[in-house]
Ligand code: SF4
């Protein structure tokens with residue numbers, strides 16, 4: 001793999017990183033033997049960057065245990081501050097010290113503020129975030145600093161310009177090219193010399209799985225040997241402003257496949273025809289949408305906090321990708337991204353019909369009616385209390401319980 005340079009830090013990072021959020025499990029706990037084998041295999045084959053977070057359960061502690069001896073200095077680590085737990089200045093210091101302890105390291109290579117938008121960032125700034133980051137860096141506990149972003153497009157650059165960040169982590173894939181940070185935001189971050197880390201390159205696996213038959217045909221006609229996952233991963237890696245892509249990898253075969261893709265995908269290496277193929281598939285996917293929302297975000301912000309594009313997107317995906325069953329992937333996404341399980345709630349049920357969004361929508365959608373449909377699809381009596389319960393037990397445990405229920 002041809003490593004990619006972060007201009008601001010001088011670090012050369014493998015274009016494929018190892019995301020340690022969904023490590024293999026056994027009886028509800030990390031399958032340490034299997035996960036260790038996978039991570040060593042990834043490092044032995046050129047991956048030099050691992051991403052984790054305080055909120056990824058036992059992940060930091062596990063990495064601290066296995067990244068010792070010969071593997072200690074062969075890999076850089078990014079981990080993330082649990083921003084939702086920060087109530088006062090001391091919470092930041094305590095979290096960092098605990099993370100260093102868990103990871104068994106004197107310093108963290110890349111320390112990211114986890115899952116912020118402008119409001120979350122302002123809240124942390126009031127609690128002394130800048131003072132904390134500067135102090136931690138001067139004490140040598142953190143080498144480089146960044147944030148992972150989950151906010152609307154129009155706030156991204158405000159957050160980006162708010163501090164001298166080294167790196168940013170964003171959601172980016174060919175289907176969501178224009179949501180959250182978007183292609184332009186990524187370009188802006190890179191123009192500042194920052195590293196750009198990408199999460200969800202396969203949209204949580206959706207772009208690697210089954211697609212409408214027309215889309216499958218376009219991909220197979222273009223290259224019968226290339227999987228949907230390869231098309232999606234190559235599209236992200238083709239962007240020269242992307243430094244490192246974190247894709248969930250659950251087996252040695254998957255690691256090898258992704259490494260092989262990363263090896264053959266230099267920046268700007270896709271041909272015009274290949275990019276056109278991806279565009280055609282994207283168009284098919286968009287045409288299968290129930291609601292003609294382009295996720296442009298022009299309707300935002302909503303005074304009631306409804307995340308309109310995300311609500312409509314999740315609803316569309318349920319039908320586009322035929323997520324069936326009582327507990328399906330779209331329902332999990334709804335809880336996670338707009339329900340309030342991981343951040344502030346932006347669910348459709350909060351809409352009071354004020355109509356402020358209507359005239360801003362270039363597609364002239366009846367957003368109020370569409371949100372009613374979304375609410376009917378995903379929300380139920382006691383929805384708010386159920387979300388509080390999930391927050392209480394923790395999202396990873398909730399997802400695990402759902403998996404078990406789905407198997408019954
Ligand atoms: S109509 Fe609903 S979604 Fe639109 S701005 Fe008002 S509260 Fe928000």
Ligand code: SF4
Pocket residue numbers: 292293294295296297298299300308309312360361362363364365367
């Ligand atoms: S509802 Fe309209 S304005 Fe809002 S994201 Fe969708 S297309 Fe854009």
